[in-house]
Amino acid sequence: MRCLSFTPIAVLQLTLFSVTHGAKWTYSGPQGEPHWTEHYPYCGGAFQSPIDIKSELLRFDPTLHPIELQNYNLSPNEQLTLGNNGHSLQISLPSKMHISSLLHRYTAAQIHFHWGSSSRPAGSEHTVNSKQYAAEMHVVHYNSDKYPNISLAVDKSDGLAVLGVLIEVGEFNPAFDQFLKFISGVKYIGQKVQVPGFNIRTLLPVRLDEYYRYDGSLTTPPCYPSVLWTVFRNPVAISQKQFLSLATSLSSSYAQDSALMPLHSNYRKPQLPDSRVVLVSFKEGKGLHGTLTVTSPLTRKRVIQQLLVGDLADLADEGLYQLLPSGSQKLHAGKRKDHKNWQSEIVAKPKQQSLNPSPWKKNQTNRDVGKLGLAEDTLCYVSVEQRVFHQLRQSHAENQLVQNLRNAVFPELNLKSYLDCKSDLALSTIRHILRGRPSDEAFELDRSLTKALMNQKTTSTPNKQNGPMIKHGGRPSAAVPKKPLSHGYPHPWLLPMEWED
Ligand SMILES: [Zn+2]
DSSP states (O other), X not given: OOOOOOOHHHHHXXXXXXXXXXXXOOSSGGGSGGGHHHHOGGGGSSSOSOBEEOGGGEEEOTTOOOOOEESOBOOTTSEEEEEEOSSOEEEEOOTTOEEOSSSSOEEEEEEEEEEOOSSOOOOOSSEETTEEOSEEEEEEEEETTTOSSHHHHTTBTTXXXXXXXXXXXXXXXXXXXXXXXXXXXXXXXXXXXXXXXXXXXXXXXXXXXXXXXXXXXXXXXTOOSOEEEEEESSOEEEOHHHHHHHHHSOBSSOTTOSSOOBOOOOOOOOBOOTTBOEEESOOOSTTOTTOEEOOOHHHHHHHHHHHXXXXXXXXXXXXXXXXXXXXXXXXXXGGOHXXXXXXXXXXXXXXXXXXXXXXXXXXXXXXXXXXXXXXXXXXXXXXXHHHHXXXXXXXXXGGGHHHHHHHHHHHHHHHHHHHTTSBOOOHHHHHHHHTTSOHHHHHHHHHHHHHHHHHHHHHOSTTTTHHHHHHHHTOXXXXXXXXXXXXXXXXXXGSOOOXXX
């Protein structure tokens, strides 16, 4: 979907939308997390964050280089604004700060935090094998190569990059005191104080080369799936006293309010993986033995091209394993030639990659597939929401907005993410791609794939994640007729498919 230009009608609709999108939301009570979708339908949609970073979701990616940060060392003369926005403690950052090691330049905008409470010091959003840390810091950046400011980037699929830092309670952390010592000045919503600049790098873990990477969303309304997430492997520590200062100093009320609402436990629960995997830049350490290496972007591109224009009968027979979740490599050890090539190709090209900010592997692939009319560069979530809402209103089915939005964006998000090695290909996406192919061949492929996935589900042990993964990622897209759920099948999406002729 191409981004809409601003016509008067679009502006009018945006005004209407900004009314609903200004709706109040909280972490508990009648506007708490379960109610976010009432005003923010993407919160019930695809590719949501945070997630539980489970071992079985991890895939080693040899192209993940250390995160490089520019101009993070600020002088005390540069004033930063520390504020309370009612949901978090936030520090504004100057636009000279940026990440230089990603495909685009991502300019820093702000830092904010999520934390537990004094009685329950567990408030990180991302969890690692279900372990929740005391707090989490998010350094929010936007794609300044493509967008002039964060407001225009926030609803675009390639708009944001967030660095996540897990925080545990331990040693005193002098870097965190650079702003925590001013926290009493921002007790109420809307309050702001100026704090002297400091080296923001010191808030991050020492090692910037070890991290988790996945495709996800804002963890607060409007929950747009626009975030390239980097969560560092190593947590940083703050003292118990520092944690308590964060957890007990702030209120989500205005200074003039009579009732005082304390601001704590401001974290969202982990969301479903949705066919996504978590790339890791490291291979060593506890629980990482046997972590699969991601299959190459070239293989992925070939798979998609074959689905689009190739011989489907061949795919149903020979190439079926390529369509199964990447864990299936283990089951097909004899067919890993390409996998080896992928690694040797990387070993041969490290210099070129670090010099060139646009790694050879990524954009070219998406562009080629884009030419085939499937995935355009960017999804614009506000435009998609307007379009879907308009369609539903004509059929008086506005109550289906959450599910329809999900169906509208999932295949494209899944496909982009698959080509970029950050997702497995969901069955619903395969079916989406197969629309327009001769139905007998497509049906045969669908049948073989369904059978293979069912076998994999019942026989394979290395793919424990298949349950929730296929479950969420494989919801029927708009193209696939809805069917009642059958509990006799391992999964409803594995039901035989009906083709519209
Ligand atoms: Zn956050």
